[in-house]
Amino acid sequence: MKIIETLGCAQSPVLYMLHGWGVHSALLKPLAEQLSADYQVHLLDLPGHGFNQNQQLSADLTACAQLADDFEPGIWLGWSLGGMLAMNLALNKPHLVQKLVLLCATPCFTQKEHWPHGVESSVLDQFGERIQEDIKQTIRRFLQLEVLGSGDEKDQLKKITQQVFQAPLPDIVSLQAGLQLLRHADLSLSLKNLQMPSLWLTGRRDRMVRPAAVQMASEYSQGKYQMIRGAGHAPFIHHSDELTEIIREFLCH
Template sequence: MTLWTDAAGKGDELLLIHGWGMNASVWMTLARELEKSHRVTLVELPGHGESPWTNTLQLEDWAEQVLAVAPPDAVWLGWSLGGQVMLQAASMQPHKLRGLVGIATSPCFVRREDWEYAIEPAVLESFAAELQADSRKTLRRFLSLQVQGATNAKSLLLQLRREFDSRPALRLSALQAGLAILLHTDLRPELSALDLPVNWLLGARDTLVPPGLAKALSRIQPRADLSVIEGAAHAPFLSHPGPCLELIDKFIRHV
């Protein structure tokens, strides 16, 4: 069984990977603009949207499934959890990727002794516990966290909810597996060894991926492009589509 994909447009190949608890619809505003000059492929992660779920619990398995449906020589855009899938895929088959755009994502989402630019593990652990009791309520709470701090948080939350509800319901097992990936993954060594063009887009008001991460990323990858978008939270491509589109286009032109 293969992951759901949808492609449109002509030009350089792009692959867009959504984050935890979401689906491909979250990209629609940005995708429509990118399709004017690029070939854009949307993919839904295992158990999300219309993609099948076969109890593939490891990040490596998710990356393999995305690699199997990805167009060759594409620039990959990964948001949040999608960014970790992207990084894992790049470490496994770098020849298949032309470049990476990490949007509000991190090689390591939770704090560790040597890693302060992240959230406390308890945040994700609480989501995992609450999923069992009421998955819909938990997902709604997570949507609120993604826009918390954004200048247009109210309207952005309504948009996120509409997009979330427009696709099939997510599988609980897939959500639990995704949280486990976020909780336990540390891709800093893989990122340090990566020899591909990388562009990071972070939100200055992001509560899930702190903007202080920019300094850490610049140490791990001194040659990477990096932008912190003022007024943006965890979904900068929704709250600030113009600046994101400009930065993405500029990066694609130079890779």
């Protein structure tokens, strides 16, 4: 992981923000700007994503947790795949994570017998095959799924697509590693060991990470759960004020 931009005062509590698969930190910048009044916000790019092309993302969770070894302790906010990686960091290196905010994130992305609220693994297999043919079109298709159900899909897709393609396209090896993490990682049974306070946020219309999965994860971890009505998988686009208010309230207590 690489800090791409820092907002806010150096004397404020530290807050790290971690984006999802196939995109980069700029998508979370509007949310970071709102929270920077109270926090020193570090926007991170995953290896092989955005402006962090010198690294490659690993499909090994232990290696992913080691990416934060040089960071000072702070609050971690992760969206989608970034949320899964933030969870993994909190479980493996709890001294680095003071509080945890999970935005439309799940400990287990695919369906399993004990985790019925995931997606079918064949969905990820299809993306893996398409990446070999056309990375840009594959990411565009993934973005379509992210805004699905939001109620204003066309406007959201236009906005999120413009932001995503302002940075270099992700590295294909890192994209495949991200899909492997989404396909195979299962942190659900470890959530009972989560030591720090956690906030689990979901959009009622999210078709990628179902609200039922986020609610179940909050129960496993004894964290706080909250649903944002009218939001899809990217609530920071049109529900940023409500999202900021919920996060601030959680972090202040």
